[in-house]
Amino acid sequence: MRRMPHLAPGLDRRQVLKGSLTLGAGLVIGLRLPRGARAQAPAGGEFVPNAFVRIAPDNSITVLSKHIEFGQGTYTGLATVLAEELDADWADVRVEAAPADVERYKNLFFGVQGTGGSTAMANSWEQMRRAGATARALLVAAAADEWGVATGEIDVANGIVSHRASGRSAHFGELVKKAATMEPPTEVELKDPATFTLIGRESLPRVDVPAKSRGTAQFTFDVDIPGMLTAVIARSPRFGGTVASFDAAKAKKVPGVVDVVAVPQGVAVLAKGFWAAKKGRSALEIEWDDSTAEKRGSAEIFAEYRVLLDQPGLSARADGDADAALAGAARQFSADYEFPFLAHAPMEPLDCVIQMSEDGCDVWAGSQLQTIDQGVVAGTLGIEPQKVRVHTLLGGGSFGRRATPNADVYGEAAAIVKATGGKYPVKLVWTREDDIRGGRYRPLFVHRLRAGLNEAGDIVAWSHRLVGQSIVKGTAFEGLIQNGIDATSVEGAQNLPYAISNLAVDLHTTDVGVPVLWWRSVGHTHTAYSTETFLDEVIHAAGKDPVAVRRQLLAEHPRHLAVLNLAAEKAAWGSPLPAGTARGVAVHESFSSFVAQVVEVTLADDGMPKVERVVCAVDCGIAINPDIIRAQMESGIGYGLGAALHNEIVVESGRVRESNFHNYKPLRIHEMPPVEVHIVESKEAPTGVGEPGVPPIAPAVANAMFALTGQRVHRLPFRNAIGKVADQA
Amino acid sequence: MKYRLTVNDEKREVDVDPDTPLLWVLRDDLQLTGTKYGCGLSQCGACTVHLDGKPVRSCVMPIRSVEGRKVMTIEGVAGPVASAVQEAWDELQVPQCGYCQSGQVMTTIALLAKISKPSDDDIDGALTGNVCRCATYPRIRRAVHEAAAKLEG
Ligand code: FES
Numbered sequence: 002m003r004r005m006p007h008l009a010p011g012l013d014r015r016q017v018l019k020g021s022l023t024l025g026a027g028l029v030i031g032l033r034l035p036r037g038a039r040a041q042a043p044a045g046g047e048f049v050p051n052a053f054v055r056i057a058p059d060n061s062i063t064v065l066s067k068h069i070e071f072g073q074g075t076y077t078g079l080a081t082v083l084a085e086e087l088d089a090d091w092a093d094v095r096v097e098a099a100p101a102d103v104e105r106y107k108n109l110f111f112g113v114q115g116t117g118g119s120t121a122m123a124n125s126w127e128q129m130r131r132a133g134a135t136a137r138a139l140l141v142a143a144a145a146d147e148w149g150v151a152t153g154e155i156d157v158a159n160g161i162v163s164h165r166a167s168g169r170s171a172h173f174g175e176l177v178k179k180a181a182t183m184e185p186p187t188e189v190e191l192k193d194p195a196t197f198t199l200i201g202r203e204s205l206p207r208v209d210v211p212a213k214s215r216g217t218a219q220f221t222f223d224v225d226i227p228g229m230l231t232a233v234i235a236r237s238p239r240f241g242g243t244v245a246s247f248d249a250a251k252a253k254k255v256p257g258v259v260d261v262v263a264v265p266q267g268v269a270v271l272a273k274g275f276w277a278a279k280k281g282r283s284a285l286e287i288e289w290d291d292s293t294a295e296k297r298g299s300a301e302i303f304a305e306y307r308v309l310l311d312q313p314g315l316s317a318r319a320d321g322d323a324d325a326a327l328a329g330a331a332r333q334f335s336a337d338y339e340f341p342f343l344a345h346a347p348m349e350p351l352d353c354v355i356q357m358s359e360d361g362c363d364v365w366a367g368s369q370l371q372t373i374d375q376g377v378v379a380g381t382l383g384i385e386p387q388k389v390r391v392h393t394l395l396g397g398g399s400f401g402r403r404a405t406p407n408a409d410v411y412g413e414a415a416a417i418v419k420a421t422g423g424k425y426p427v428k429l430v431w432t433r434e435d436d437i438r439g440g441r442y443r444p445l446f447v448h449r450l451r452a453g454l455n456e457a458g459d460i461v462a463w464s465h466r467l468v469g470q471s472i473v474k475g476t477a478f479e480g481l482i483q484n485g486i487d488a489t490s491v492e493g494a495q496n497l498p499y500a501i502s503n504l505a506v507d508l509h510t511t512d513v514g515v516p517v518l519w520w521r522s523v524g525h526t527h528t529a530y531s532t533e534t535f536l537d538e539v540i541h542a543a544g545k546d547p548v549a550v551r552r553q554l555l556a557e558h559p560r561h562l563a564v565l566n567l568a569a570e571k572a573a574w575g576s577p578l579p580a581g582t583a584r585g586v587a588v589h590e591s592f593s594s595f596v597a598q599v600v601e602v603t604l605a606d607d608g609m610p611k612v613e614r615v616v617c618a619v620d621c622g623i624a625i626n627p628d629i630i631r632a633q634m635e636s637g638i639g640y641g642l643g644a645a646l647h648n649e650i651v652v653e654s655g656r657v658r659e660s661n662f663h664n665y666k667p668l669r670i671h672e673m674p675p676v677e678v679h680i681v682e683s684k685e686a687p688t689g690v691g692e693p694g695v696p697p698i699a700p701a702v703a704n705a706m707f708a709l710t711g712q713r714v715h716r717l718p719f720r721n722a723i724g725k726v727a728d729q730a
Numbered sequence: 731m732k733y734r735l736t737v738n739d740e741k742r743e744v745d746v747d748p749d750t751p752l753l754w755v756l757r758d759d760l761q762l763t764g765t766k767y768g769c770g771l772s773q774c775g776a777c778t779v780h781l782d783g784k785p786v787r788s789c790v791m792p793i794r795s796v797e798g799r800k801v802m803t804i805e806g807v808a809g810p811v812a813s814a815v816q817e818a819w820d821e822l823q824v825p826q827c828g829y830c831q832s833g834q835v836m837t838t839i840a841l842l843a844k845i846s847k848p849s850d851d852d853i854d855g856a857l858t859g860n861v862c863r864c865a866t867y868p869r870i871r872r873a874v875h876e877a878a879a880k881l882e883g
């Protein structure tokens with residue numbers, strides 16, 4: 002996901018804003034993540050200097066995160082930034098999810114409350130710094146007033162306010178009562194980054210780790226409310242199909258099944274517990290109406306896209322005259338690429354709990370787009386958005402899947418609550434099969450790349466055509482389409498950084514009934530692959546070195562260049578390797594973070610690449626938490642590698658072939674290479690790390706495979722090109 | 731049907747269908763939600779518990795086959811091996827989303843109880859059935875070695 006310039010159609014702005022006036026206050030389940038000694042639950046008397054922090058008389062500091070934590074480290078990162086400016090003692094800091102409240106907690110890049118596009122840190126950086134600095138200023142003012150000294154003579158460190166001359170000091174907690182009465186400053190001074198003590202610290206532990214190592218962290222799947230029923234939905238096996246008729250008699254006989262109701266998304270079975278619900282669903286007899294369903298399969302879609310590759314699309318970029326330069330080039334190259342649909346498969350399948358109450362309803366979920374999720378629940382139930390209290394829980398992964406412009410799982414859960422008259426609290430869960438077959442995939446894409454070399458072997462022309470579905474068309478995020486071009490379709494291709502004077506990018510946006518979505522690093526998942534492997538192909542054909550040529554072409558892009566140089570240096574690019582091992586390189590910018598990776602690859606017995614080592618260099622601006630940055634690079638590399646090696650969602654006559662982890666194979670521990678991460682020192686404002694580790698890994702591996710075998714992989718996943726026999730499910 | 735079993739050293743009785751997997755008995759009947767559902771097909775290891783001391787996938791273990799046996803879940807594990815593993819998990823900052831980690835921890839505890847100083851191959855062999863979509867694998871590997879070292883020291 003990317004910056005969203007405005008609140009787009011599909012959402013009623015007035016309603017949303019109105020919805021923000023009330024702070025949700027219902028129960029909060031298991032969200033407090035204590036650090037160090039567990040503070041007593043604040044029993045009032047808290048100092049609430051702004052929307053992002055509360056300080057209690059017992060010194061505990063609660064940071065409110067407007068962004069969901071689903072592994073990327075947001076809770077820790079945001080709290081670090083605030084605690085830094087507050088000069089807090091890190092042991093006193095804990096983090097709580099902010100309620101849904103678009104006014105206070107909107108993503109400053111989206112205009113709605115939500116997390117995505119690796120923007121959590123980037124959009125919150127100034128905001129959290131100011132929130133911390135403001136709170137600090139009020140504590141200082143309180144101390145100065147109490148002690149009758151000037152604020153300028155007061156120091157703050159590690160949660161203690163002190164006055165050197167008199168030797169007086171006080172913990173934050175002792176000052177909260179007074180601080181709450183002080184006039185907030187209109188201007189606050191932010192720290193000189195050179196004086197940061199928490200930001201950039203090597204060993205600042207995540208706030209959520211102890212609970213997650215001990216099974217006490219609470220996810221939506223774990224929510225239990227008295228009287229709650231578990232619901233599963235039977236959905237059309239074909240996207241866009243509807244229920245023609247159904248017979249619930251057998252399902253209702255399954256012990257534990259309490260109710261069966263029709264909802265717009267299919268037929269819902271409600272039961273006491275998961276197992277009964279699932280058995281009840283299997284016992285349903287349903288006639289599906291496929292008249293409006295998508296009946297094409299991947300093969301037909303690929304065939305239609307290939308035809309479009311021969312026709313010019315809508316121009317996304319045109320520098321110079323690529324066609325003429327190609328025609329006049331000494332040597333010409335062309336390659337077609339094919340990318341399958343991909344499922345996100347977060348470890349925790351989708352889920353949502355809703356309970357009606359007299360004054361509205363409470364929603365517990367790993368909400369990634371709180372404003373939209375809240376709006377959809379409100380719309381479905383016919384209540385005011387401010388009456389929908391969203392309690393954002395930890396998410397068991399997302400990779401984009403929990404951010405749906407139509408709030409799919411929320412709409413379903415609300416529809417069940419509505420159909421059952423709000424009689425029961427409902428926990429809607431998706432099975433893994435529902436997750437793999439439920440759509441919202443990374444769109445299937447084909448690309449055609451062409452390049453021309455002059456006599457000296459320099460690239461004089463580059464043409465890139467893409468064919469695929471738009472992710473945002475027809476959604477609340479449609480504002481991302483400019484002049485007919487969905488930015489998420491061409492990102493990474495349209496802004497190719499290489500100095501090539503004749504460069505064209507064009508796009509065909511297609512209409513397919515398979516629902517699609519942003520998949521960890523979005524368009525970059527395919528554009529980095531095609532651009533970085535094709536460039537490599539052309540460089541090899543010119544008999545040149547892949548790093549040397551990239552350096553030349555990136556002379557005007559210092560941040561790209563710096564990560565490339567760092568990765569190449571740390572990997573000892575060009576040094577001899579054992580026989581049977583080869584290197585590959587790729588560099589790519591996404592979401593304003595820059596990543597280069599050099600991999601070393603050998604061949605496994607089945608012909609598949611075995612990645613022996615990954616050297617990764619990243620520039621994400623000021624490094625808030627170096628260990629989380631490393632962890633996110635490792636994670637992105639594993640996620641991208643698994644998909645490139647194994648994954649495709651194949652639709653056959655409108656039905657999804659894959660169903661669970663046996664045939665949509667996740668990367669496993671024995672396939673995970675050692676990863677070394679090197680962070681470029683930077684004074685730039687911080688940018689995200691959740692996604693940017695993903696794009697370079699697949700092309701780097703493909704480039705190493707070519708160096709090793711001479712084979713180019715133009716169609717993902719790798720197993721289709723090389724590992725077919727050994728890896729077929 | 732009524733079934734008796736020992737869960738985390740406590741005797742429990744549940745009244746469920748004979749084919750109900752242990753996972754759902756733990757989660758829905760006994761409110762022990764530290765054990766997770768990830769696939770229901772013995773493919774991901776999120777549901778790993780110890781049955782009579784051995785790691786099993788509780789999502790494919792019908793309750794009728796557990797009658798009278800001893801189940802240990804993430805909520806109940808204790809002792810030097812469990813502590814070493816969980817401390818190593820903290821030190822290496824293993825978890826990301828955390829959803830798979832109960833299973834990773836339970837498999838690792840069982841591994842270290844059997845092999846006190848596992849090699850990388852032993853680790854691969856034991857943990858290949860535990861999926862982590864966040865790919866925390868490099869840290870899991872380091873943390874297993876670290877836990878083994880702690881126990882040795
Ligand atoms: S839930 Fe049991 S192995 Fe996946």
Ligand code: FES
Binds near residue numbers: 825830863864
């Ligand atoms: S930590 Fe997210 S699945 Fe393992």
